[in-house]
Amino acid sequence: MLYEIRIDGQMSNELTTAFPELDSFVVPRQTLLYGQVNDEAHLYGLLIRFQSLGLHVVEFRQLPE
Amino acid sequence: MGVMSHSVGGEGHRDPSMTAVAPNGDPVLAARLTVPAVPGTFVRRQRLVEQLIEGARTPLTLVNGPAGAGKTLLVADWIAACEPGDVAWLTVEPEDSAPGVFWAYVLHAFRHHGIALPESIGSPARPGEVDHSLLARLAAWLNGRDSRVVLVLDEFDRVAGCAEVADGLQFVLRHAGAGLRLVVISRTEPLLPLYRYRAAGELVDIRADDLAFRAEETAALVDRHGLPLSAEAARVLTERTGGWAAGLRLCTLAAQRAGDPESFLKEFEPGHSTVADFLLGEVLRAHPAETQDLLLRTSILEETHPDLANALTGRDDAEPILEELQRANAFVEPIGHSWYRLHPLFAEILRVHLGVRHPGLEPELHRTAARWLIRAGLLDEALPHAADAGDWELAAAEFIDRLAIGRLLTGLAAERLDGLFARMAPEVSGPAPDLVRAARELAHHDVDRGVAYLRRAEENLPGGDGGDAAAVRLSCAVLRVLAARVAGSADMAESAARAVAQEERSLPADRLEQSPELTALMLTDLGSAQLWAGRFDAARSTLSDAVRAAQGPATALPRHEALSRLALIDFLDGRPGRAESHARDAIAEAEHSGLPVSDRTGVAQLVLAAVAIDRDDLTAARDHLDRAAATSAASRDPIVAVELAILRSRLLSARGDSRAALRALDDMARRPLVSAEPSPWVSDRIAMAMAAALLADGDPRAAVKVFEEQPAHGPESLVAEARARAAAGESEEALRILDALPDHSSRGPVIDMWVLLTRAQAVDALGDSAAAESLLLKALAAARPHHLRRPFLEAGPWVRRLLLHRPVLAREHAWLTGALSRPPLDARPWEDSPSPRPEPLSARERDVLERLAQLMSTEEIAADLHLSVNTVKTHLKSIYRKLAATRRGEAVRRARELGLL
Incomplete structure (x- = not known):
């Protein structure tokens, strides 16, 4: 499942290494992460990781393959 | 949950700050x-x-x-x-x-x-x-x-x-x-x-x-850090950080380091959610290189100690750095006894930075932390780091060396340790890893795989007199006792137990005292193997030792099991009073320790059921049997499986359904027992139950045949054979068997009672009713203290004839005659209550009743069912009326008796 996740604010290059399975690029005032999410467990795991790094998820959506 | 040792740090000096502060002496736990x-x-x-x-x-x-x-x-x-x-x-x-x-x-x-x-x-x-x-x-x-x-x-x-x-x-x-x-x-x-x-x-x-902080609160916060802020600047800062406390805190710290704090705060403008990431970088850069390095390296820990931080940095400046950070209120907070905790959010972000700045360093840091924690005596804290370092040799070796192997089998840490070692790579070799694997498999009841690992460990056991080698050999011997128990071999168990005793002599007593569960497990397994083999005296003494092991959560399960088996031995010896008291102790131990029903052995409930059947208290018996069947041991422990079938069959016989009683035994006989070696008394018990069911079914010839096909071993089953023969008209043969019984002084009152009763039946059949009466009198005297009614009810019409024609006797034994004069129960399954069925409850009344049984209050029931309190009260009244009850407790009890719950 291909997902796109929008994070409020610009993540540093260091911080994006916490999500090696996702690609990222920075847009004005937001960071976009996208990549394959294997299953629900992975999805919820990602949400917890965002939260534990103090990141605010604005959008989390599945992309058409 | 670590065990404290006395030396801390590499030099082995004593650290007075690391004294016992929590229930188990763990400073990290105390912090929680x-x-x-x-x-x-x-x-x-x-x-x-x-x-x-x-x-x-x-x-x-x-x-x-x-x-x-x-x-x-x-x-x-x-x-x-x-x-x-x-x-x-x-x-x-x-x-x-x-x-x-x-x-x-x-x-x-x-x-x-x-x-x-x-x-x-x-x-x-x-x-x-x-x-x-x-x-x-x-x-x-x-x-x-x-x-x-x-x-x-x-x-x-x-x-x-x-x-x-x-x-x-x-x-x-x-x-x-x-x-x-x-x-x-x-x-x-x-x-x-x-x-x-x-x-x-x-x-x-x-x-x-x-x-979230409001603007005026932000101003107060920044002011506390000695940075006066205008109301407008506070408003802007609050808006930009979303009032987020961590962001404000970092922002203030960064501003303190900046040349012009006011303008820093004014110009600061990242998106607020990545504020921590951004600011942490800023704040980190403002600290000296040594401080940055310490923070990055200790980010792998939840709690740190100056000595531990020094071990990770390879320097000796941790104490002043941590004190300085604490004074600046940055990143760390003291949790007492020289320990510090990193703010979890910052630790998380620092870990990410660590990976970027020092790729590949993390496992090395985990290994160093594990070694330090082991030296500090904090095994539980050390193991996850050894695992994260992939150093399974270290993890397994320390685990065995601390004599902690029993904690995979019992106690609160079992699941956590099991999960930790589940990650151990298969190529890790050596006796310690194999012993850990064996214990895990045995804990999961996969005996074949457990024994395979155990064998491999045994092939590589270390020699020598060192404590390390002795700990490996001891752990191995303890697991061997467990494996022997499952295989039903008392010889193997006893020889492994001797090896345990030998290794224990080469280990210091205080090390053994740290692991009371190891001894309790070993003794319980040994006693169970001896019990299975019919070595009752040895089993009783071993299990009594197991019960005397130190009390605590780690030994609760073995103690519950040992008490249950002591109860069974008492019952088999014919001592229902002692059996009952041991069984109740076993159940009390399980209750006290909150052992879930599925983890209990079920043996204690079986013993209580057996005693209840002998007393003709069939409702209680059925209740105990249901509880025994609810344990997982019912499918695993051959003693539980066999006794469950035997007692069910006895219960069915007692209710007059002898056909169902026979079927219950047939079903069991068709299933093979899991144990490798047969147990002499268990096969005796099966034969006795079969014969009893056949006698109840009115087929004494078939009952005799059971014993002809499978000769009896113990005194109780020899008496049962005599009883079958007496019923089949072979009274002389019955008396010959009884005369030949070894005179056993340790025989309990129940077996004496059976001997007297059977002899009475035989002499009565031979026409000597005076002698029969005098024997019956003695049998009654033996049965009376325990109110053993069932044997007399099953003995046949002659008992009733003798008793009811002697009014003095009948009066003296009123405990029994009431049961004798009662008309025999019909074969209605599972219904004791002679009272008529009550008026059926409505669906809503049932809902209310179920909640009543869960101890919910009237108000709670109303809330739960979305009803008004008055409606619930109306339902309650009608429930009481239908169940002829006046109070809640009574209503619930009646409902249980009637099978409505």
């Missing part, structure tokens, strides 16, 4: 039970304090917000400032998602904060499910106190996914009434029925929006 200290820079916000005060009037307060929102300090400050009475604080850990572990820590927390829980509440002994009786005792005690207890659960999100923990909390909260106030601090909502609490006005919610 301590209300965190509030730094001087903290800004008290009255509007939130008032919400907390309001919350203390309702059962539940929820403090929900993202990481770094200032949840923990808010509650800690409220406690320090308002002293809301008895407070128990627990910082939850991920492993607490095992309900047993969670509740054990909650009880620890109560006791740690001086709340004198009575011993009778008990403490969980298994990591998994906790028996509700324990929670009910806790709730009832809280409810009965004069004052309330505030229980604070910090970082509850770490167990948020565990429904059992939430269910338990909900249960205790409901039943503790005004005695408990729960404050849950969490990043996510707990799985409690919040809507219900909200609807009832029983919940105070403090959420992210409430926690």
Whole structure:
């Protein structure tokens, strides 16, 4: 499942290494992460990781393959 | 849950700060039970304090917000400032998602904060499910106190996914009434029925929006750091950080280091959610290189100590650096006894930076931390780091060396350790890893694989006199006793137990005392193997030793099992009084330790069922049998499987359904026993049960044939054969068997009673009714103290004839004659009550009744069913009427008797 996740604010290059399975690029005032999410467990795991790094998820959506 | 040793640090010097401070002497655990200290820079916000005060009037307060929102300090400050009475604080850990572990820590927390829980509440002994009786005792005690207890659960999100923990909390909260106030601090909502609490006005919610700083609060905070800020600047800063506490804190720290703080704060403008990431980088860069390095390296730890930090940096400046960071209120907070905790949010981000700056260093740091923690005696803290370093040789070797192998099989750490070692790579070799694997498989009841690992470990056992080698050999021998028990071999078990004793001599006593569960497990397994082989005297002595092992959660399971088996030995010896008392002790031990029903052995319930059948108390017998069948041992332990079938068959016979009784035994006989070696007394018991069922079915010839095909061993089964022969008209043969019985002084009253009764039956059949009467009199005297009615009911019409024609005898033995004159039960299955069926209950009445049985109050039932209190009361009245009850307890009991629940 291909997902796109929008994070409020610009993540540093260091911080994006916490999500090696996702690609990222920075847009004005937001960071976009996208990549394959294997299953629900992975999805919820990602949400917890965002939260534990103090990141605010604005959008989390599945992309058409 | 570590075990403290005396030397800390590499030089082996004593550190006076690391003395016992928690129930098990672990400073890291003590930190979890301590209300965190509030730094001087903290800004008290009255509007939130008032919400907390309001919350203390309702059962539940929820403090929900993202990481770094200032949840923990808010509650800690409220406690320090308002002293809301008895407070128990627990910082939850991920492993607490095992309900047993969670509740054990909650009880620890109560006791740690001086709340004198009575011993009778008990403490969980298994990591998994906790028996509700324990929670009910806790709730009832809280409810009965004069004052309330505030229980604070910090970082509850770490167990948020565990429904059992939430269910338990909900249960205790409901039943503790005004005695408990729960404050849950969490990043996510707990799985409690919040809507219900909200609807009832029983919940105070403090959420992210409430926690966010308002502009004037921001100004106060920045001012505390010695940076005066204009109202406009405070407004802008609040807006840009979203009022997020961690962001404000970092921002202030960064501004302090900047040349012109005011303009730094004015110009600061990242998006607010990545503020921590950005600012942390800023703040980090402002610190000296040594400080940065220390923070990055210690980010792999949840708690750090100056010596441990030195080990990770390879320098010796940790103490001043940590003190300086603490003074600056940056990143770390002291948790007492020279230990510090990194703010979890910052630690998380620092770990990411560590990976970028020093790729590949992390495993090395984990290995160093593991070695330091091992030297400090903190095995439980060390093992996860050894695992994260991939150093399984170290993890397994230390685990065995600490004689901790038994903790995979019993006690609260079992699940956590099992999960930890599940990650061990298959190519890791050596006796210690193989012993760990063997223990895991045996704990999962995969005996074949367990024994295979055990064999491989045995092939590589170390020699020599060193303590390390002795610990490996000891652990191996203990597991060998367990394997021998499963194989049903008392010889193997005894020889392994001798090896255990030999290795124990080469280990210092204080090391052995640290692991009381090891001895308790070994003795219980040995005693069980001896019992299976019919070595009752040896088994009794071994199991009694097991019961005497040190008390505690780790030994609760073996002690419960040993007591249960002692009860069984007493019963087989024909001593129902002692059997009952041991069985009740076994059950009390399980209740006290909150052992879930499925983890219990079931043997104690079987013994109580057997005694109840002998007393002709069939309702109680059936209840005990149902409880025994609910344990997982019913499918695993051959003794439980066999006795369950035998007692079911006896119960069916007693109810007059001899056909069903025979079928129950046939079913069992067709299933092979799991044990490799046969047990002489177990096959005796099967033959006796078969013969008894055939006698009840009116086929004494077939009963005799059972013993001809399978000759009897023990005295009780020889008597049973004599009884079958007497019933089949072979009275002389019966007397010959009885005469040949060895005169056994240790024989219990039940067997004596059977001998007398059978002899009476034989001489009566031979026409000597005077002698029969005198023997019967003696049999009655032997049976009377224990009220053993069933043997006389089953003995045949001659007993009734003799007794009922002698009014003096009948009066003297009124305990029995009542049962004798009762008309025999018809074969209706499972119904004792002679009273007519009651008027059926309506569906709604059943709903109410079910909740009544769960001890819910009228108001709670009303809320749960969305009914008015008056409607529930109407239903209750009609339930009482239909069940002919006057009170709740009576109604529930009647409903249980009638099978309505």
